[in-house]
Amino acid sequence: MKTIDIKILDPRMKELLPAYATPGSAGLDLRACIESPLTLEPGQTVLVPTGLAIHVADPGYAAMILPRSGLGHKNGIVLGNLVGLIDSDYQGQLMVSTWNRGHTAFTLQPLDRLAQLVIVPVLQVGFNIVEEFASSERGVGGFGSTGKQ
Numbered sequence: 001m002k003t004i005d006i007k008i009l010d011p012r013m014k015e016l017l018p019a020y021a022t023p024g025s026a027g028l029d030l031r032a033c034i035e036s037p038l039t040l041e042p043g044q045t046v047l048v049p050t051g052l053a054i055h056v057a058d059p060g061y062a063a064m065i066l067p068r069s070g071l072g073h074k075n076g077i078v079l080g081n082l083v084g085l086i087d088s089d090y091q092g093q094l095m096v097s098t099w100n101r102g103h104t105a106f107t108l109q110p111l112d113r114l115a116q117l118v119i120v121p122v123l124q125v126g127f128n129i130v131e132e133f134a135s136s137e138r139g140v141g142g143f144g145s146t147g148k149q
């Protein structure tokens with residue numbers, strides 16, 4: 001298994017390092033490293049610290065912060081940026097932009113699992129400027145051009 005350098009910025013996280021819940025898990029849960037309960041009013045967005053920093057280091061990988069499905073579906077707690085992209089050279093604290101998109105207030109308790117981190121491969125590309133593309137079956141069609149059924 002590939003390893004990534006991690007810094008524990010909040011000592012409470014020492015015993016709560018992100019771990020895969022099952023052998024097949026893709027996501028590592030991130031926790032709300034807050035000092036006291038935090039109530040998010042409907043529509044409110046707060047940047048929540050995780051108490052952790054990672055350095056992916058290899059530009060062939062990135063980390064993504066995604067919502068937890070239960071919190072998102074049942075409680076309306078999703079991400080203010082929809083998806084968080086962690087660059088391989090980022091060394092600061094992992095922060096979760098936490099958005100209550102629901103209609104009722106939601107209280108986050110200290111160290112609650114809030115979002116999840118997924119490590120993904122990345123291909124960095126260069127650009128080759130052209131006047132015309134080689135033809136393709138789709139061409140410029142998009143946004144429903146293939147119909148519904």
Ligand SMILES: O=c1ccn([C@H]2C[C@H](O)[C@@H](COP(=O)(O)OP(=O)(O)OP(=O)(O)O)O2)c(=O)[nH]1
Pocket residue numbers: 065081083084085086087088090093094095096097
């Ligand atoms: O949910 C997130 C999204 C980003 N980041 C950190 C890691 C990422 O590498 C850095 C920059 O993110 P991004 O490039 O998405 O933000 P930006 O608004 O373009 O800022 P910058 O000008 O710093 O690139 O912020 C987080 O901690 N959490």
Ligand SMILES: [Mg+2]
Pocket residue numbers: none
């Ligand atoms: Mg950026």
